[in-house]
Amino acid sequence: MGAAPGRGCADDATLILDSWCGDQRSRAVTETGPIVVFANFLSDLAVDLDEGQILTTWAQQAPRKAWLLRPGDVFVTFVPLSRDFLRYVYDLTGVPPESVAVVEVPPAGPVPLARAREAGLVEQIRALAGDRGAALLPTALDASAIAFARDIGIDVYPYTTVEAAEAALKMIMLLNTKTGFRETAEHLGVRLPPGRTCRRPEVEGAVRDLLRDHARVVVKPDRSAGGHGMRFLSRHDLTGGVSLLLDTVGGPEGLWVVEQCLDVAESVSIQLEVSASGTRAVFSGAMRTVQGSCTGYASPLPPSSSHVADELEEWGTALGRHLVSHGYAGPFGLDALVDTAGVAYASESNIRRTATTTPHAMVTRLTAGSAAAPPAWSVAKGWTRSPMDFEAALARLGASRLAFDPNRGEGVVLYADAPPDGRCWRYAVIAKSLGDVEEHETALAEVFEFERD
Structure with a gap:
């Protein structure tokens, strides 16, 4: 395991911790044993793999999964984690660094992380998981993650078997689409904005029909997340034709949802x-x-x-x-x-782990025993005027007394490592009330000298 911490290499998956303890008696997260935290952001669950660039951008948040780690766990990521960030996470969570294995996989373009066969990933994870009753915890439960778990010979958390996870996959894929959700919601009696589903060649007609009764409409590609590919249109936008305004998401025959813009x-x-x-x-x-x-x-x-x-x-x-x-x-x-x-x-x-699932787990973990009531919290990002590294960012938090204090159960947490550009910082704020959260965010913006909108 003798690779340098914090950086992957070009031709091999890298274990970035010098030692690892396999004593499953030290953990009590599941009844079966350790968890393989699988940060497979490159997945077709929420967005088509053809949208490789947006997936790669989202995947820069992979380091946040480190907040889930407990003794005996394995973390698989293609985004390198800095030594300073790992030390910060382990200090706040109380996890001995030598008790966790972090596997960095060189990126291979817009393909699922589970397909990194050339890096020897299956063999490495199989060796780390051993016969300790481990289970895979993927960010996205998709077909490639299920195949990966089967190849290693472990279950998929929280399912009792790989087959049980696979049986749920069809519904998971359906309800992570806009059309699948709309159809199911209508069946369940859930209130929806007026609208309809159609294929791309029919989008312009649907837009024109809805604009007869509504001032604006929103057009959504079927498989998309985070607002990617959405377009907001008014009658004025129809002069040049709707098709020219749509994203390439979904291809020429893909499904779309057209709804009233509320x-x-x-x-x-x-x-x-x-x-x-x-x-x-x-x-x-x-x-x-x-x-x-x-x-x-x-x-x-x-x-x-x-x-x-x-x-x-x-x-x-x-x-x-x-x-x-x-x-x-x-x-x-x-x-x-x-x-x-x-x-x-x-x-x-x-129908998956979302951008707030892990931060909430982090907040719950960091405030356990320090608060009488559930805390208020936020996650956001801000852009500094000049780049800085993780150590410098922590120094600013410490000097301003904004850094998260475990004894008080409140403060600012840099939950996703230093950004590649050194400027776009993701942070979480934990406090007793939303009003206190806002005060902390205002103070952080001044200390970090965030650019204003």
Whole structure:
């Protein structure tokens, strides 16, 4: 394991820790043993693999999965983790560095991480997992992740067998599409914006029809996430033809959803979990968006949209029952829009680990035992005027007393390592209330000298 920590190499998957302890008695996350945390952001679950560039951009968040690690675990990622970031994570979580293995896989273009066969990945993970009853925890449960688990000879968490995970895959793929969600939501009686599904050649006709009754429409490619490929159109935009305004997402015959563009007051979501005991709501909050793209999140729901909490949970529970009937287990999210009249409309489902699942797990872990009530928290990003490395960023937090304090259970956490450009920093803020979160964010913007919009 003698590779230098923090950097991969061109021709081999690299174990970046000098030693690793396989004593499964030191962990108690699952009854079966350690977890192989599989950061397979390059997946066709949410976006077609043809959209390689956006997937690669999203995958830069892979280091955040380090917050899930416990003694005995294995972390597989194609995004290198810096030594300073790993030390920071282990210090805050209390995980002995020598008890975890981190495997860095050289990127191979827009192909699933599980296909990195030339790097000897299967053999390495099989050797690390051994016969300790390990299970694979993929960021995206897709066909390649299931095949990878089968090749290694381990189960897929939280399913009892690989076959059980595979049986749920069809429904997972369907409900991570806009058309699949819309059809299922209508069947479950969930309120949706007026609209319809169609193939690309029919999009212009659908847009013209809806614009007869609505001032604006939103056009969504079937398999997309984070607002990628969405277009907002008005009657004025029809002069040059709709087809020229659409993204290449989905190809010439792909499915699209055309909906009324609501007068949105807030974008909200609820995150739930399906298990053998049923569906439970885990947390909810409000998304910060720009042109349909999520740029941040804050939990719990603010007072302005707290009145929709019960309805969100009702819709999420109904969707959870539907998922259970098709064999799904694990986390999922339901997004909604609250219009200026205060009415909520469901917009999409994410039957997978989302951008908030791991931060919430991190917040829960870091504040265990330090808070009488669940804390408020946010995740966001800001751009510094000049680049800095992780050590310099931590120094600024420490000098300003903004750094997360385990004793107080609040402060700022740099949860995704230093950005490649040294400027676009992702952070989490944990505090007792949303008001306190906002105060911390304002102070952080000054300390880090974030550029203003």
